[in-house]
Amino acid sequence: MDRSIRRELTWLRVHAGISTPLLIVVTLAAFRQETQKARFTEMDVERINVVEPDGKLRMVISNRPRSIGPIYKGQPFGYAGGGRPGIIFFNDEGTENGGLTFGGSRTPDGTFTASHHLSFDQFDQDQIMVLNYTDNNGQRRVGLSFAERANVNIFDLVRERDSIMKLPDGPAKTAALEKWRGPRNGVPLSAERVYLGREMDRAAVLRLKDPQGRDRIRMTVDSTGTPRLEFLDENGKVMQRFPNGG
Known part of the structure; x- marks a missing residue:
């Protein structure tokens, strides 16, 4: 056998002996990396979708432009x-079935909103427990509210509304919208039942309401520190007031 051929065969054997174990090591290392959790010290991102194994959304974290609209199934x-x-x-x-949103900015004239x-959310419906803060350049309202909603599927409800909105303007469209906004089997589409908060006039209030969303008991401590307790009828008339009787 030619000497040069023997040298080439020897080199191929050496190369194979070295490269094969290296390939195995690299492959195993890559497999091990795929099964490990990724760890980041810091990351800039515009949106993160947290999903279940079947791909269903569980949580979306995003900035404003990439924020998601309502999703039903x-x-x-x-x-x-x-x-x-x-x-x-x-x-x-x-x-x-719920969310946390926030914002705030100052305009060129120095005023701000936040x-x-x-x-x-109620199942297959809209929000029923809300913690809310709004501020229009110091006109501030912050409170916790609880609501009741009719047992109407929100997806069907919105489709019904969108269908009505396609009608030409006129009495028929107005009547259809009024009917759509009306109670379902005597239950309002939405009725606030409890509100606890601080109003824009700086009063601390607790309002307890009937199933139609009408105030029936009001507890107030106004901006001067004066307390008041009122009981109201279904028409909003104060039946009793403490102090001062009535």
């Missing part, structure tokens, strides 16, 4: 995204 509805920076929660069916909103 994985299907967008209602309105487009782009206006809710923060965190949106989803239930086991991939339907939105808002923070944490809410949780």
Whole structure:
């Protein structure tokens, strides 16, 4: 056998003896890296989708432009995204069921607006527990509220409304919207039942309401520190007031 051929064969054997173990090591290392959790010291991101193994959304964290619109069982509805920076929660069916949103900015003339909103939704409906803060250049309101909603599927409700909105303007459209906004089997679409908060006039208030959302008991401590307790009838008339009787 030619000497040069023997040298080439020897080199191939050496190369194979070295490269094969290296290939095995690299392959095992890559496999090990795929099964490890990624760890970041710092990360800049515009949106994070937290999903279940089947791909259903569980939580979306995003900035304003990339924020998500309402989702029902994985299907967008209602309105487009782009206006809710923060965190949106989803239930086991991939339907939105609450969220945390926030914002605030100052205009060139020096005035400002700000808002923070944490809410949780009734199943297949809209928000029923809300912690809310709004501020219009010092005109501030902050409170916690609890509501009741009719047992009407929100996806069907919005589709019904959107269908009505396509009608030409006129008495028929107005009547259809009034009917759509009306109670379902005697239950309002939405009725606030409890509100606890600080009003724009700096009064601390607790309002307890009937199933129609009408104030029936009001407890107030106004901006001067004066307390008041009122009982109202279904028409909003004060039946009793403490102090001062009545």
